[in-house]
Each structure stands twice: as C-alpha cells, then as structure tokens.
Amino acid sequence: MSIQPIRLLGDPVLRTKCRSVKVAGSPTVQQTIEDLRDTLSDFRSRKGFGRGIAAPQIGVSERIIFVDFEYSGPLINPKILARSKGMFELWDDCFSFPDLLVRVRRHTGIEVVFLDAEGKRQRLQARGALSELLQHEIDHIDGILALDRAISPRHIILRSELGRFEGLHRKER
Numbered sequence: 001m002s003i004q005p006i007r008l009l010g011d012p013v014l015r016t017k018c019r020s021v022k023v024a025g026s027p028t029v030q031q032t033i034e035d036l037r038d039t040l041s042d043f044r045s046r047k048g049f050g051r052g053i054a055a056p057q058i059g060v061s062e063r064i065i066f067v068d069f070e071y072s073g074p075l076i077n078p079k080i081l082a083r084s085k086g087m088f089e090l091w092d093d094c095f096s097f098p099d100l101l102v103r104v105r106r107h108t109g110i111e112v113v114f115l116d117a118e119g120k121r122q123r124l125q126a127r128g129a130l131s132e133l134l135q136h137e138i139d140h141i142d143g144i145l146a147l148d149r150a151i152s153p154r155h156i157i158l159r160s161e162l163g164r165f166e167g168l169h170r171k172e173r
C-alpha cells in the first residue's frame with residue numbers, strides 16, 4: 001500500500017500541464033498507478049465519495065488518471081477523440097477541494113483513446129456519469145480544475161449548503 005497525500009487547491013502542481021508517458025510499462029509508471037489506486041480507495045473509504053483520481057493530485061506531473069466506476073483501471077496518455085453535441089449539468093466535486101461543489105456543464109458522451117497498464121492501446125465510449133468523470137480527470141492532466149468550468153462564479157458553493165441553495169432556487173422559480 002502506498003497512500004499518498006492529496007495535493008490541495010493552491011498547490012502549483014495542480015496547475016501544471018502534465019508530460020506524456022513515454023514507456024507505459026516502466027517501474028515508475030507502475031508505481032504511480034499503484035499509488036493512484038491505493039490513494040483513491042483510501043479517500044473513498046474515509047470520505048464516502050470518489051470515483052477517479054489524476055496523477056497531479058498525488059504530485060506526479062504525468063498524463064495518468066485512474067478511475068474506478070463502470071471502467072476500472074488506469075488510463076495512460078488519455079485523449080478525447082470525439083465529444084457529443086449534447087451537454088448536461090451537474091454538481092461536480094474534487095478531492096483537491098473536497099468541501100466545495102461546482103455546477104458544471106459536460107458533454108453527455110465522449111470517445112477516449114489511451115494506453116492501459118500493459119501499454120496496449122484502448123478505445124472507450126463513455127456516456128453520462130463515466131463521461132463527465134473522464135472529462136474531469138482529463139482536465140486535471142492539463143492543469144484545469146472543475147472551478148474553471150463553473151457555469152458562473154455563483155455556481156461555486158460549500159458542499160454543506162447544497163440543500164439550502166437548491167431550496168432557494170425552487171422558491172425563485
């Protein structure tokens with residue numbers, strides 16, 4: 001087990017565009033994959049949420065993400081090949097600012113190519129929750145955070161206040 005500390009909002013590593021992985025099977029890449037898997041499962045068991053993590057969140061500036069939701073495993077050098085025209089809105093959250101929720105708009109479906117842990121090229125069609133998860137994690141390796149995608153600055157709220165905020169919305173309608 002190698003659980004790593006989660007880098008938090010304000011740490012410059014979260015704003016750095018990550019390098020491409022040259023050799024997917026190298027020992028350092030395999031170690032990063034293990035660290036991502038262990039850190040994700042530790043976070044989820046402590047906080048009760050978490051379906052994906054990106055390498056910069058454990059301080060590694062390489063293009064590696066790890067998801068455990070519908071698809072389970074690392075995606076190395078992931079690239080979005082196609083995006084649906086259709087979009088949907090959701091409250092997004094992130095390990096790197098766990099007390100905040102951000103209202104964002106994401107593509108309903110995307111097609112992603114990547115290398116798996118063995119360095120084999122894979123293609124994945126993702127829809128709905130997996131699609132938005134992958135868009136969130138792939139943003140991370142470009143130094144982009146969900147906060148940058150907020151529909152407006154008013155759509156960044158504390159997790160604890162969601163119930164009240166939504167209630168307010170209903171009254172206004």
Ligand SMILES: [Zn+2]
Pocket residue numbers: 093094095096136140
């Ligand atoms: Zn995140």
